[in-house]
Amino acid sequence: MNTQHAFVVAMSVVAISLMVEMHLGMAVDCDSSKFEPCIQYFGDGASLPTPDAPCCENIQGQPGCYCEYIKDPKICKYVASPRAKELGTACRVETPDPSSCPGFIGCP
Numbered sequence: 001m002n003t004q005h006a007f008v009v010a011m012s013v014v015a016i017s018l019m020v021e022m023h024l025g026m027a028v029d030c031d032s033s034k035f036e037p038c039i040q041y042f043g044d045g046a047s048l049p050t051p052d053a054p055c056c057e058n059i060q061g062q063p064g065c066y067c068e069y070i071k072d073p074k075i076c077k078y079v080a081s082p083r084a085k086e087l088g089t090a091c092r093v094e095t096p097d098p099s100s101c102p103g104f105i106g107c108p
Contacts, residue, residue: 030068034058035075041087042078056091063093067101076107 038055088095
């Protein structure tokens with residue numbers, strides 16, 4: 001019985017390890033350059049454009065990347081702005097408050 005129990009435990013460990021590897025393999029690669037088509041949405045002026053399809057498609061394809069985008073000094077000021085929340089709403093993407101991103105203390 002001890003041999004069977006050890007075998008079951010070993011197989012369980014192998015199965016869990018494989019599931020973790022599969023999950024990590026499916027993780028989204030947060031590429032901040034994918035945010036660049038959205039920068040036009042942050043232009044100055046009273047009449048700002050609505051986000052276009054390439055912008056929304058790019059950020060929709062990278063769910064959960066907001067806190068990674070905010071680390072890029074080239075786009076931080078856009079991602080950390082109040083307008084980013086509006087962009088998220090328009091593109092149906094969650095944009096958390098910048099202060100909820102680990103380690104965020106402001107843009108350079």
